[in-house]
Amino acid sequence: MNDIDGRVPPSAREITTGQANRVWSVDGPTPYILKHYGDPSRAANEAAALRLLATHDAPAPQLLAAYRYNTPPWTAQTALHANPVPADRYLEDLAEPLAAIHRIPGTHFGRLAGARQHRSWSNYLHNRLHTYATAAPTLRATALLLHQEVEAGEDSIQPVLLHHDLRPGHLLREPAGSRLLIDWELATFGDKHSDLGRLAVRLDLDDPTPVLALAARSDPTTESRIHLYWHIHLLADAALSTDPVVRERASVRLPRRR
Structure with a gap:
């Protein structure tokens, strides 16, 4: 070539x-x-x-x-001889390729290249939350709530490869039936459940419950982690998106201090 x-x-x-x-x-x-x-x-x-x-x-x-x-x-x-998977089959067809991706171990936390590497998953999450709060000061109270949730959560996560931009259009099906994931520029090493939280945002869900079907196991701990990541990715959209419609849609779904 x-x-x-x-x-x-x-x-x-x-x-x-x-x-x-x-x-x-x-x-x-x-x-x-x-x-x-x-x-x-x-x-x-x-x-x-x-x-x-x-x-x-x-x-x-x-x-x-x-x-x-x-x-x-x-x-x-x-070049791939493939077409996007229809929306009504998306979650079902995503399960196998996503499981294969999540079996690939990481060497650190964070992006694979071109960005800072982190010593722990919680350190990576705290860094992202700080970035979002700095970009959108009006969302600092929400960022603080999520900082506290991260601090109280599990910190023994072993990094695996995440696509971190799952959405319809990024999953293709070849004529032979194989499913392929494209657009890897946001790939990250981290907790596999973060992929599901981000997917819930990209599917424009009011809550992440439908994506739980892709979790290897579903228990209260798994569900709470996916909800946390869903909120973190919503905060990212609310703070950083250049589309005002996306920012507003994310903002109304964020948790608020009681």
């Missing part, structure tokens, strides 16, 4: 769907997906995640080439 240099070929077809990056489908002897990133740390993180996933034969695209120091930074990934 020496001919891939990050530039967009004239025949490329843009398939961008998000706001932060631009994506093209490139035809040729070996078709591929070219992705340009607005944030070099996300480019580095996705490349690191795809390399790790390849070593575990995990359900994801293969990384063909990458360069984070270009302007813009980019990755090239295998």
